[in-house]
Amino acid sequence: MSMTRTNMHGPFDGRSHQPLLDEEQQGRMSTGGFGYGDAEGRPMLHHSRRSTMRSKSPDALAKHQTRQKYFIASGFLLLSLASFVVQTETAVYIQHDLGWDKPYCMLYFTHGSWFLLWPIQLLLLRIQKRKLSWEAFWRRHVYMLRTTGQMVESQNLHLTPDNGRSPIPYLLKTTAFVTSALTVAGGSWYVAVNQTTPSDLTAIYNCSAFFAYAFSIPLLKEKLRFDKVFSVGVAIVGVLVVAYGDRDDGNKGEKHEGGSRLLGNLIIGIGSVLYGLYEVLYKRFACPPEGTSAGRSMIFANTFGSLIGSFTLLVLWIPLPVFHFLGLETFRWPTGEAAWMLMISVAANATFSGSFLVLISLTSPVLSSVASLLTIFLVAIVDWFRTGQPLSMASIIGGVLIMIAFFLLSWSTYREMNEERKKKIQQDDVESESDE
Structure with a gap:
């Protein structure tokens, strides 16, 4: 059950005192996957919230809620990893084997496909x-999105009447x-791919x-922790080992002019910075x-992912005709096998992106x-x-280092989340006592 106080306030649109349908009340009593029952439920009684807190110590309750989040996150991690592998393999096959080398067009299609996240989720x-009427179901869903948008804008779980304005303008900006x-970061990869070495x-x-x-330190107020710095450092070392560990075996693809390679490295460096910024901004x-x-x-x-996809489809098509007329990337629809493989790649990217946002x-x-x-x-x-070509020693060592870094960082993040949630529960418990 969510321990937030968001639902202590009804929607601020003048309808908060309307009686709810009987079937809606019955549907709200049931719980199911996605946390939908609690996430979209109406206000919880204050005394039930206090009794729940008193039945468990803050430490036990914090551990339970953190484990629940990590369990769900683990599922989405596995889904994101599998879908990313599918996307990568199909994208390489489309561009190199099938000859449909249209990087920005592929970027537009893949990012634009994110708009499907919300309709699929809604389904x-x-x-x-399904036992609820459509009117009751839709009203609850819109109410949940509205109040969550208000929480996002105010960055406060405790909504007040001052937070009652529509969150739509904020979400659009x-x-x-x-x-x-995200687009500049992703586009930099495609621009630099022919400028620098793999x-x-x-x-x-x-x-x-x-x-x-x-970026997390100034924007998210994260503390500079040695264990996190060490974990990120180990991960980057692992990437460097994978990238440069077998230079003698891969020189055939490493031949680039000095100026071109420097330019490509600068472009991909900017993309790397922007991708890290994109994650933190989100x-x-x-x-x-x-x-x-x-x-x-x-x-x-997933709803915000759909907004990203919609913005991509409605706005970011503009460079397509510009690139076409300038000869930078001639537009051509994929046909035959390329079209089918592109559909698979796009679906895999949408799955990866939705999972990654979650x-x-x-x-x-x-x-x-x-x-x-x-x-x-x-x-x-x-x-x-x-391909039948075995893994190199550098790939194995680098992969092991990345996995070690991931598990170290996971444990560090788990402890940090547990401590923060414990403090939050203690604060809410004190506030509940003062309300009696």
Whole structure:
């Protein structure tokens, strides 16, 4: 059950005193996946909240809620890793084997597909709550999104009448600058891919984990902790080992002119910084505050992902005709096998992105960024099975270092989340006592 006080206030639209439908009340009594029952339920009684807190110590309750978040996050981590591998393999096959080399167009299609996240989520939630009438279901869903948006804007679990304005203008502005950072960061990879070496590309771009931590300190008020710095450092060392450990074996793809390579490294360096910034901006400006229930966080994460996809489709098509007329990238629809493989790649990217947004919302940008580095090792393993070429020693050592860094950072983040949630529960308990 969510321990927030958000639902202590009804919607501030003049309808808070309308009687609810009987079937809506019955549906609210049931619970199910996605945390939908509590996430979208109406106000919980104050005395039940206090009795729940008193039945468990703050330490036990904090551990339970943190474990629940980590359990859900683990599922989305596995889903994101699997879908990223599928996306990577299909994208490489489309561009190199099938000859459909349209980087910005592929970026537009993949990021634009995120708009499907909310409709698919809505369908799953509707199936789960099929006993409710559509009117009751829709009203509850809109109410949950509205109040969560207000929580995101105010970064406060305790909504007041002053927070009653519509969160739509704030979310539209947030979508615009978060999507812009994401698009420039993603586009830099495609621009630099023919400018620099694959080793430099991999090593520099995946240093975004370091920049995510660097931006988290001023924007998310994260403390500078030695265990986190050490974990991120080990992860980056692992990436460097993978990228540069077998230079003698891979020189055939490493030949680039000095000026071109320097330019490519600068471009991908900017992309690395912006991708780390994108992750932190999303956490800071588009995620509910700490203490929000896992179900509510998941639903809102996918909804915001749909906003990113919608912004991409409605605005970021503009460079397509510009690139076409300038000859930078001639537009051509994929056909035949390329079209089918692109559909698979796009679906995999949407799955990865939705899972990754949920992962950031439930944990932290730093942990999510380091977790994404696991895909380097996984893609290498898949390539081994696909091509028959065994893993190099550098890939194995680098992959092991990345996994060690991920587990160290996971434990550090788990302890930190547990401590913060314990403090939050103690504060809420004191406030509940003062209300008696």
